[in-house]
Amino acid sequence: xxxxxxxxxxxxxxxxxxxxxxxxxxxxxxxxxxxxxxxxxxxxxxxxxxxxxxxxxxxxxxxxxxxxxxxxxxxxxxxxxxxxxxxxxxxxxxxxxxxxxxxxxxxxxxxxxxxxxxxxxxxxxxxxxxxxxxxxxxxxxxxxxxxxxxxxxxxxxxxxxxxxxxxxxxxxxxxxxxxxxxxxxxxxxxxxxxxxxxxxxxxxxxxxxxxxxxxxxxxxxxxxxxxxxxxxxxxxxxxxxxxxxxxxxxxxxxxxxxxxxxxxxxxxxxxxxxxxxxxxxxxxxxxxxxxxxxxxxxxxxxxxxxxxxxxxxxxxxxxxxxxxxxxxxxxxxxxxxxxxxxxxxxxxxxxxxxxxxxxxxxxxxxxxxxxxxxxxxxxxxxxxxxxxxxxxxxxxxxxxxxxxxxxxxxxxxxxxxxxxxxxxxxxxxxxxxxxx
Amino acid sequence: xxxxxxxxxxxxxxxxxxxxxxxxxxxxxxxxxxxxxxxxxxxxxxxxxxxxxxxxxxxxxxxxxxxxxxxxxxxxxxxxxxxxxxxxxxxxxxxxxxxxxxxxxxxxxxxxxxxxxxxxxxxxxxxxxxxxxxxxxxxxxxxxxxxxxxxxxxxxxxxxxxxxxxxxxxxxxxxxxxxxxxxxxxxxxxxxxxxxxxxxxxxxxxxxxxxxxxxxxxxxxxxxxxxxxxxxxxxxxxxxxxxxxxxxxxxxxxxxxxxxxxxxxxxxxxxxxxxxxxxxxxxxxxxxxxxxxxxxxxxxxxxxxxxxxxxxxxxxxxxxxxxxxxxxxxxxxxxxxxxxxxxxxxxxxxxxxxxxxxxxxxxxxxxxxxxxxxxxxxxxxxxxxxxxxxxxxxxxxxxxxxxxxxxxxxxxxxxxxxxxxxxxxxxxxxxxxxxx
Numbered sequence: 001x002x003x004x005x006x007x008x009x010x011x012x013x014x015x016x017x018x019x020x021x022x023x024x025x026x027x028x029x030x031x032x033x034x035x036x037x038x039x040x041x042x043x044x045x046x047x048x049x050x051x052x053x054x055x056x057x058x059x060x061x062x063x064x065x066x067x068x069x070x071x072x073x074x075x076x077x078x079x080x081x082x083x084x085x086x087x088x089x090x091x092x093x094x095x096x097x098x099x100x101x102x103x104x105x106x107x108x109x110x111x112x113x114x115x116x117x118x119x120x121x122x123x124x125x126x127x128x129x130x131x132x133x134x135x136x137x138x139x140x141x142x143x144x145x146x147x148x149x150x151x152x153x154x155x156x157x158x159x160x161x162x163x164x165x166x167x168x169x170x171x172x173x174x175x176x177x178x179x180x181x182x183x184x185x186x187x188x189x190x191x192x193x194x195x196x197x198x199x200x201x202x203x204x205x206x207x208x209x210x211x212x213x214x215x216x217x218x219x220x221x222x223x224x225x226x227x228x229x230x231x232x233x234x235x236x237x238x239x240x241x242x243x244x245x246x247x248x249x250x251x252x253x254x255x256x257x258x259x260x261x262x263x264x265x266x267x268x269x270x271x272x273x274x275x276x277x278x279x280x281x282x283x284x285x286x287x288x289x290x291x292x293x294x295x296x297x298x299x300x301x302x303x304x305x306x307x308x309x310x311x312x313x314x315x316x317x318x319x320x321x322x323x324x325x326x327x328x329x330x331x332x333x334x335x336x337x338x339x340x341x342x343x344x345x346x347x348x349x350x351x352x353x354x355x356x357x358x359x360x361x362x363x364x365x366x367x368x369x370x371x372x373x374x375x376x377x378x379x380x381x382x383x384x385x386x387x388x389x390x391x392x393x394x395x396x397x398x399x400x401x402x403x404x405x406x407x408x409x410x411x412x413x414x415x416x417x418x419x420x421x422x423x424x425x426x427x428x429x430x431x432x433x434x435x436x
Numbered sequence: 437x438x439x440x441x442x443x444x445x446x447x448x449x450x451x452x453x454x455x456x457x458x459x460x461x462x463x464x465x466x467x468x469x470x471x472x473x474x475x476x477x478x479x480x481x482x483x484x485x486x487x488x489x490x491x492x493x494x495x496x497x498x499x500x501x502x503x504x505x506x507x508x509x510x511x512x513x514x515x516x517x518x519x520x521x522x523x524x525x526x527x528x529x530x531x532x533x534x535x536x537x538x539x540x541x542x543x544x545x546x547x548x549x550x551x552x553x554x555x556x557x558x559x560x561x562x563x564x565x566x567x568x569x570x571x572x573x574x575x576x577x578x579x580x581x582x583x584x585x586x587x588x589x590x591x592x593x594x595x596x597x598x599x600x601x602x603x604x605x606x607x608x609x610x611x612x613x614x615x616x617x618x619x620x621x622x623x624x625x626x627x628x629x630x631x632x633x634x635x636x637x638x639x640x641x642x643x644x645x646x647x648x649x650x651x652x653x654x655x656x657x658x659x660x661x662x663x664x665x666x667x668x669x670x671x672x673x674x675x676x677x678x679x680x681x682x683x684x685x686x687x688x689x690x691x692x693x694x695x696x697x698x699x700x701x702x703x704x705x706x707x708x709x710x711x712x713x714x715x716x717x718x719x720x721x722x723x724x725x726x727x728x729x730x731x732x733x734x735x736x737x738x739x740x741x742x743x744x745x746x747x748x749x750x751x752x753x754x755x756x757x758x759x760x761x762x763x764x765x766x767x768x769x770x771x772x773x774x775x776x777x778x779x780x781x782x783x784x785x786x787x788x789x790x791x792x793x794x795x796x797x798x799x800x801x802x803x804x805x806x807x808x809x810x811x812x813x814x815x816x817x818x819x820x821x822x823x824x825x826x827x828x829x830x831x832x833x834x835x836x837x838x839x840x841x842x843x844x845x846x847x848x849x850x851x852x853x854x855x856x857x858x859x860x861x862x863x864x865x866x867x868x869x870x871x872x
Contacts, residue, residue, distance in 0.1 A: 033726045034672050038640050043581040046734045073533055081533070082525035089518035097509055097517070097713035133569050133717070133739050140738045144605070145479040165737045169580070204474050236470050277533035279744035281569070290469045298482045301601045302576045303569045307743055308715035 041149070045168045054378075054387055064419035067387040069214060069362045070410030071274050072333050075326070084317040092312055100308040102300030104131025104284070108311045111318055112284050116270065118324070119246050120256030124263075124286055130296045131306045135244060135271040135283030139163050141298045142205065142240050142267060142285075143170040152196055152203040153240075156184055158365070158394035158403070160214045160242065163207055173201070174396035181356075183210060183220030186227045193235050205240045206232050211255055212245040212361025215394045215405035219359055222255055229262045238291075244271040244283075247327055249360035250335035264288045267295075272314055274362070275327060280310040334362070340413035341406060341420065348424035352431045355406075362409035365391075372430050373400035380429075386422040477585070481604045490814075490823055500855035503823040505650060505798045506846030507710050508769050511762070520753040528748055536744040538736030540567025540720070544747045547754055548720050552706065554760070555682050556692030560699075560722055566732045567742045571680060571707040571719030575599050577734045578641065578676050578703060578721075579606040588632055588639040589676075592620055594801070594830035594839070596650045596678065599643055609637070610832035617792075619646060619656030622663045629671050641676045642668050647691055648681040648797025651830045651841035655795050658691055665694050669701045674727075680707040680719075683763055685796035686771035700724045703731075708750055710798070711763060716746040770798070776849035777842060777856065784860035788867045791842075798845035801827075808866050809836035816865075822858040 054067040088096050103109065109126035116124050132138040139162075147153065149171035155163065157176030167174050175196060178188045189206075196203055208228070210220035220228065232239050241258045249255070259268035271283040287295045341364055345355055355366040368374065374390040381388060391403025408416055490503040524532050539545065545562035552560050568574040575598075583589065585607035591599065593612030603610050611632060614624045625642075632639055644664070646656035656664065668675050677694045685691070695704035707719040723731045777800050781791055791802045804810065810826040817824060827839025844852055 035674065035724070035727060037672065038582050038674060039730065040580065040582050040584045040587070042584075043730050043734070046581065046730060046737055048733060068535070070534060073530060076529070076533065078526055078529040081529065082522040085525055086518040086522040089521055090514055093512070093514040093517065094509060095715075097512065097715040098506060099504070099709075099714045133743075136740050137738055144476065145482065146474050146476055148476045148478075151476070162737075162740065169734065169737045236473065238471065238474060273535075277745070278535045278740075279531075279533040281739060281741070281743040288471070291471060294475065294479050294482060297484060298479070298605065301482055301598075301605045302573055302738065303717060304572050304598065304714075305717070307569075307717040307746060309713070310743060310745065 042169055042171050045171055047165060047168065054389055057382065057387060062385060063382070064386045064411065064415050064422065066406045066408070066411065066416070066419045066423070067389050068410060069407050071278065071362075072330065072337075072410060073277065075329055075333065076277070077321070080321060081313070081317055084320060085313050088309070088312045088316055096309045096312045098308060100305045100311065102305050103296050104129070104306050105308070105311045105315065108315045109284075111315055112270065115247075115275075116268075116286065119243075119254040120260045121268065121286065122260070128287055128289055128292055130285045130287060130292070130299050131311060132283045132285055132299060133303055133306055134273060134278075134281045135242060135269040135285075136162055136166065137299070137302065138269045138283055138285040139166045139207070139240065139242065140169075141295060141302070143167050143172060145294050145298050146204045146238065147172045148202070150202075152201045154189070154192065154203060154206040154237070155396065156208055156213055157397070158213075158215050158391065159207065160209060161389075161393045163242065164394075164396055167207070176396055179213070179216065179218055181218060182224060183213070183218055184208065184224065184228055186224055186231060189228065189231055193231070193237070197235070203235065203237050205238050207240045207242065208258070209242045210258055211243055211249065212358050212363070214245075214361070215363050215389065215391070216365040217356045217358030217361055217363045218365070219255065225256070225258055226261065229258050229265055233262075233265045239266040240269065241266050242269045244269075244274045245361035247275055248331055248334055248362075250331055250338070251359070252328060252331055259286060264290070267291070275323075275330070276314065276317075280307070280314055282306060282310055282314055331360070334360070334409060337408040337411070337413055337416060338364070340416045341408040344417045344420035348420050350428050350431045352435075353427060362407050364406045364408060366404045366406060368402045368404070368427065369431060369434055370402055372402045372434050374402060374404045375400065377404070377426055377430055380426045381423055384422045384426055386419045388423065478605055478607050481607055483601060483604065490825055493818065493823060498821060499818070500822045500847065500851050500858060502842045502844070502847065502852070502855045502859070503825050504846060505843050507714065507798075508766065508773075508846060509713065511765055511769065512713070513757070516757060517749070517753055520756060521749050524745070524748045524752055532745045532748045534744060536741040536747065538741050539732050540565070540742050541744070541747045541751065544751045545720075547751055548706065551683075551711075552704075552722065555679075555690040556696045557704065557722070558696070564723055564725055564728055566721045566723060566728070566735050567747060568719045568721055568735055569739055569742055570709060570714070570717045571678060571705040571721075572598055572602065573735070573738065574705045574719055574721040575602045575643070575676065575678065576605075577731060577738070579603050579608060581730050581734050582640045582674065583608045584638070586638075588637045590625070590628065590639060590642040590673070591832065592644055592649055593833070594649070594651050594827065595643065596645060597825075597829045599678065600830075600832055603643070612832055615649070615652065615654055617654060618660060619649070619654050620644065620660065620664055622660055622667060625664065625667055629667070629673070633671070639671065639673050641674050643676045643678065644694070645678045645681075646694055647679055647685065648794050648799070650681075650797070651799050651825065651827075652801040653792045653794030653797055653799045654801070655691065661692070661694055662697065665698045665701055669698075675702040676705065677702050678705045680705075680710045681797035683711055684767055684770055684798075686767055686774070687795070688764060688767055695722060700726070703727070711759075711766070712750065712753075716743070716750055718742060718746055718750055767796070770796070770845060773844040773847070773849055773852060774800070776852045777844040780853045780856035784856050786864050786867045788871075789863060798843050800842045800844060802840050802842060804838045804840070804863065805867060805870055806838055808838045808870050810838060810840045811836065813840070813862055813866055816862045817859055820858045820862055822855045824859065
């Protein structure tokens with residue numbers, strides 16, 4: 001599919017349009033089929049993710065992708081990963097290639113506790129860890145075991161589009177809470193809770209990415225962290241803390257996660273995707289002990305167990321590898337890429353555009369003047385040879401957005417500069433059209 | 437935990453007891469915790485799987501496990517698997533260790549079509565395949581997108597306990613349909629549908645394992661296959677065909693799956709767990725085209741994508757390996773093990789016991805005289821050094837069962853003989869107690 005095809009076939013819903021010409025025919029076939037009556041109510045809430053769709057486009061040769069939040073793997077010692085995988089299969093093949101326990105292997109859960117200790121969660125027990133098929137599936141499980149249709153999950157505005165898709169698949173009412181440059185605003189969280197409770201809503205979870213929020217790059221200030229948990233706790237709302245980027249703080253000193261001092265009130269989600277490899281699809285949840293059993297049984301009901309092979313490879317690799325040194329190197333890589341992006345934005349973007357200055361993570365969040373819809377700009381950007389994710393993807397609200405997410409994580413400084421250079425005229429003409 | 441501990445702490449629900457002493461304390465803590473109010477209604481339907489629990493016990497040294505349905509991996513060429521994994525990482529690491537598409541890689545989906553062609557599904561398109569994290573997760577997705585709470589899923593009686601857990605997690609009403617030695621009884625399927633429709637129930641799916649049913653080993657006769665699909669189709673019920681063992685027919689000639697001639701009415705689930713390795717956690721669904729999009733989006737919302745690393749390893753391994761020859765060898769292995777079990781049963785078990793004679797797969801299903809509850813026998817069996825799965829696990833009905841599942845797949849003929857020899861006195865004394 002060319003970008004012309006894409007631009008020519010724009011239906012109403014974000015994301016769908018990107019593979020639309022075949023889908024339209026499919027939807028017609030589906031709507032007229034007698035099986036249409038079989039879908040569950042929740043099936044209608046399961047949507048295409050704009051990020052995943054742009055993922056398909058962004059692997060086209062020649063395009064600079066500032067879209068996907070992919071980690072940089074270029075400094076990963078592939079020979080050592082390969083040797084580890086080979087050794088695991090030869091020496092432990094009868095374990096690695098068989099079924100394992102539903103919680104994950106004890107050795108990996110112990111390694112996970114060491115990793116969490118590095119970022120400030122001290123003394124966590126392997127008994128409270130569930131290894132999951134990526135942290136995405138931990139979010140799926142949380143929604144599954146806590147949310148009835150119509151229950152409320154509070155989220156940052158903006159927040160991770162994959163979590164929105166997961167929650168909506170369980171017919172959850174997702175309610176945004178405002179952020180400022182220091183992250184979630186406690187006062188707004190309180191007032192939003194009060195309003196929703198006054199409406200008789202059952203609020204089950206606060207889903208938050210406190211460090212280097214996806215997509216905004218904003219970090220919840222240290223002095224707000226306990227207050228956010230306390231507010232939730234006072235209203236019997238669980239905190240679902242998603243922290244894939246926490247160890248990738250540029251200055252090398254991760255802020256203590258919300259979970260650190262709140263073992264009973266926070267379900268913590270971690271991931272190997274950003275600190276090692278997304279291709280192994282391994283994440284984890286650190287679950288309050290009184291919630292652990294139902295959490296792990298729900299995980300088991302979906303996948304029986306996480307991939308034993310990948311669990312053994314990751315465990316052995318981390319044991320053989322200076323992963324702390326690698327993380328330090330990764331932080332330097334991402335810091336350099338972030339700087340390259342901020343400099344390129346300052347050089348090429350019009351003065352009407354503003355953007356965040358993240359302390360870590362993968363993303364810069366750009367705000368254009370109000371009234372500009374960044375969605376159609378994506379098609380112009382593809383024409384210009386660059387991809388980003390329009391802001392509307394990252395909010396449960398309907399309507400347009402004048403924001404856009406730029407990922408600096410998976411591309412070199414040269415590619416970043418070239419991508420921003422290509423994107424700038426698209427942005428400038430939108431700003432000028434708005435001005436004029 | 438020792439088997440004494442287990443026997444001393446028997447609560448009402450199957451499976452729970454097996455790790456009961458810690459769980460009782462946990463359940464108390466949970467029940468009294470303010471977070472108890474946060475669980476969704478479906479959370480209360482998520483249960484411990486007896487199979488998974490016995491899995492934990494059966495890895496104790498010295499026990500002969502006739503419990504878990506594990507494949508035999510002893511003839512797998514580990515060196516070749518290791519070389520393949522190593523080569524994939526060194527040569528394709530940037531793809532293997534990154535995110536992939538939500539449908540799975542095209543190369544693996546094409547391989548899957550070749551595999552399905554071997555068992556009689558000819559001409560399937562890779563465009564209709566979704567690679568899943570084990571076929572268990574394909575069942576989860578089917579339940580998610582088709583079943584509202586209270587909807588009915590029809591299942592064979594007995595059926596796979598993992599599927600029961602998955603369906604019950606979505607508050608599905610699971611309704612058993614009787615089998616005889618030729619599998620599902622069409623007349624009973626029809627009358628059960630009529631009864632349920634008369635009650636106003638919405639029947640969404642028939643979940644069936646037509647070849648070498650887990651746990652019974654029974655195969656749906658060729659002449660009944662189309663009739664079963666036609667009955668469902670006439671009532672707008674989708675068939676969810678689970679066929680992990682289909683290629684493991686001892687005589688080397690798989691029966692055509694229900695899907696073969698019914699591309700529009702059957703969702704077919706396949707798996708690499710039994711023909712290669714459960715540790716890679718890769719299965720697939722072949723989905724009618726008009727249902728494909730919602731199916732794959734729901735899969736994506738849970739895991740983003742199946743493990744890219746494992747997909748590449750499996751694809752490259754199958755391309756480098758005489759997998760058809762390996763399957764022939766596997767069939768011979770399982771046939772030999774099945775024979776060893778049938779012979780040992782004939783030699784050691786009392787005449788009051790009967791059992792199935794499977795044509796393939798992993799299991800023999802033993803029936804003891806009515807009135808015997810095989811559940812307490814498990815504790816005596818553990819004392820005697822052998823593990824099986826009590827029959828009650830495999831039916832949605834409450835109440836006791838005089839059946840038990842014996843798996844011959846993952847143990848040698850010597851272990852099988854020893855296991856049956858250990859189990860026989862337990863069975864004999866139960867039969868004698870019943871007789872006396």
